[in-house]
Amino acid sequence: MGIKKFSARYSYDASYMSHVVDHSTSAGLRLLALPLYGQFRGPEKALGIWAGAVVASTMEGDCGPCVQLVVDMALEAGVPAGQIELCLQGRAAEAGQMGLGFRFAQAAIADLPELEALRHEIEKGFGPEAVIAASFAASSGRVYPVLKRGLDYGHTCSRVSIENRMIEVAHQT
DSSP, rough: HHHHHHHHHOOOHHHHHHHHHHHHHHHHHHHHHHHHOOOTOOOOGGGHHHHOOOOOHHHHHOOOOHHHHHHHHHHHHHHOOHHHHHHTTOOGGSSSHHHHHHHHHHHHHTTTTTTTHHHHHHHHOOOOOHHHHHHHHHHHHHHHHHHHHHOOOOOOOEEEEETEEEEEEOOOO
16 A cells, blocks of 8 residues: 555555655665564454554554554454553553453563563463564554654654544553
8 A cells, every 4th residue: 555545544644654765765665564564463363462562562652643543453453442442541451352462562562570471371362373463563563653753753642532532541651
């Protein structure tokens, strides 16, 4: 999908992508290949695991438009809005499958002691491919917010819209 189509589809300001492509073909090709890594979702039955991990990772990067984008993608993929909202509000333990992925990403990013137990829970319930997808998501969600800040296109996360309702986002510590 081209940058303009992507931008229009998600009502997302992709001007930083155009900036990269306009100034370096080599960098642009690498940027356009990133979704191949970050959008690996693993088994269909574990979609919420992937979504939780990518939302947590993107929130950790602290970019409002990027969080909105991954929330929109999760909704589009069929992740329940209620689970997304709970994670955004800092209540991931109540958010079922998505909350499990969200907590996994937080633990992987911060190298928390509960990472091993969360990894085991995901693998036991959904298989090793779900752990791979969650790990990819936990590492890739941070790329875009950091890249955008580095290029002076970043914004701070404060509120996200889910089904036309504004949700206050709990800032991660």
